[in-house]
Amino acid sequence: MFSSVNMKHIYAVCQLDTPTYPNSLAIITETGLVVGKIDEIQKLHIRAISLPGTGRRVVFQPETATYGFIVMEKPTATQYDVGGAGDGHGIDEEGSFAKPDADAPMEEEAPDADLSAHYAMPAHKLLITDQTNYQIMAQFKFNKNEMSQAMVSGSLGSDPRVFYIVGTGVQKAEEKEMTSGRVIVFQYADKNLSIVSEKQMKSFTTCMKIFKDKLLMATGSSIKLMRWSEDGELVQDQVVNRFILPINFKIKGDFVLVLDLMRSVTLLVYRAAENKFDVIGEDPLPRWPLACEFVDDDIVSVADSDSNLIFLRRDLESSGTDIKDFVEVAGGNFADSISVIQKGTLLADTTAAERSFSQNALIMATQSGSIMHVLSIDENTYHILRQLSAKLINSILPFNKVSVEKYNATTSGPNKTTTKPSVGVINGDLIEVFTSMTGEEMLAAVAGVVDAQGADVTMEMVARLVEDLSRSH
Secondary structure, eight states: OOOOOOOSOEEEEEEEOOSSSTTEEEEEETTEEEEEOOOOOOOOOOOOOOOSSEEEEEEEETTTTEEEEEEEOOOOTTTTSSSSOSSSSOOOTTSSOOOOOTTOOOOOOOTTOOGGGTOSSOOEEEEEEETTTOOEEEEEEOOTTEEEEEEEEEOOTTOOOOEEEEEEEEOOTTOSSOOOEEEEEEEEETTEEEEEEEEEESSOEEEEEEETTEEEEEETTEEEEEEEOTTSOEEEEEEEOOOSOEEEEEEETTEEEEEETTSOEEEEEEETTTTEEEEEEEOOSOOOEEEEEEOSSSEEEEEETTSEEEEEEEOTTOOSOSSEEEEEEEEEEOSSOEEEEEEOOOOOOOSHHHHHHTTTOEEEEETTSOEEEEOOOOHHHHHHHHHHHHHHHHHOGGGTTOOTTTTTOEEESTTSOEEEOOBSOOOHHHHHGGGGSOHHHHHHHHTTOBOTTSOBOOHHHHHHHHHHHHTTO
8 A cells, every 4th residue: 555545434545646746646525526636645653761760851962872861750759768878970889870761660658657767859860871772871960959950962072072061959948949960971982881070050950952062051040151161160151140940942043032930032243353242132021931933044933931932132223222022922721831933844845835934943842742833924825824824713613703803912911811812823633624624614715815915715725725725744
């Protein structure tokens, strides 16, 4: 079998090859004629990998063909009685790295134990696994009350070695905020994981990336740039102190987009000749953001705690200061908190339409476990789909005929009572409803829809457009 089509009651089928529908099939069903084309199979293949704990971070190191995982163990009453204490290197009782045992059962909680007397937080581990079968090759257990959520893989300076670099923080019972932590540089070679360097920090490291052969990191209330010395030590090179709680940042060339949980986003530019960072843009509105990403050279995306996805652009026309404010150019609400935004696409780029849609595409992961695909479309396509969305919202019963202004409207305020109509975004799930309509419903949906030049669009044009977009899944 080359390909299967899940359709009911097919009465006849024949080949159709015309300039409009090349290399296609004409299929007669009980409701009419369906024209289809066999494309390359596009699927998101999912494989579940069992980890000995809750996964916090994952990094792929192609040079060693391994993955690095930060996992959080299941809390038990006795998990801190051995290992992780002593000289600060997370070693076990024998004074070496913990032996990998992927099949070891998790310890059960003591039913009547006073857990608070034994631990303040679950233990964190660094696991190194093979990229093929995900067998645990080595692991490292962090100290008691030491947690990690920052990890990166790469080389530093002129050193040819490739490292796993992990940032941690230590939670003490008498402190409301973490005032200590470590940046640990690991090397995995010859099936052994070893510590190359370790630097004590005065705060918790929340994010780190390799930048200009240096280590850029968000720690405490600042962004720090660390260089790799000839002695194999991390040395502070630059620091930017204008944040409250930076939890993430993204890099595009010399630009760094910093996400501050208590504010919004700030745009920095690195001046290599002067070895310093300058602030060139910031969002004046506090949005409580959770994730951010560059879309292109001018536009950035921000996901906030109210499930809004906002697109911002620097107001370059304003005068009076070198720091330009970000202004909102598009946005919508998708009823799910977005925790990760990453540049990339799920498309195979096999057609011209897919290549067009995949430019500046974003992949987003939500807290409920969904994956969202954001595609860039041209103004004419947006003009058509915007009108189609309004027709579908007003005619489809499952949406209860809600007003166009309220559908996907952004929300804000203490009780999410302040709303603003969505602008510049199209809900793909809503558009795909068009493909399941009958011929009469399709004709009614496209009636009165025109393109950006004012010309009427046909049902066939809209059907092909929606089909091209639906393949992005």
